[in-house]
Amino acid sequence: MRLIDWGLAEFYHPAQEYNVRVASRYFKGPELLVDYQLVRIAKVLGTDELFGYLHKQTRKRWEQFVQTENQHLVTPESLDLLDKLLRYDHQQRLTAAEAMQHPYFYPVLNEQTISNTDTKAI
Secondary structure: OOOOOOOOOOOOOOOOOOOOOOOOHHHOOHHHHHHHHHHHHHHHHOOHHHHHHHHHOOOOOHHHHOOOOOHHHOOHHHHHHHHHHOOOOOOOOOOHHHHHOOHHHHHHHHHHHHHHHHHHHO
16 A cells, blocks of 8 residues: 655645645545546536435445455554545544554554664663
């Protein structure tokens, strides 16, 4: 899994509207895709049927995506991190700093802390 694409990175300025053509399609936040694609579709097809369709869909539990081939990679922490990163509403989504402090990364953070402590002791 890639977490970021720096290819077309821009500085963030509050209240500035950004072009949806930033970043490659695979790395766009859902709110960029929704604004760009869904609004255009709704302008053609209308919203009545769209809202009816959306209300039929339920959020899938991440455990449903665990299969024999990937179950050795899955931990409760990894599923929790995915759940907190994959949100439509960017206000509910973890920031990069928050994500890096998630328990999923504790083994790496603990390893770095031990490594830094060992280096200072020398």
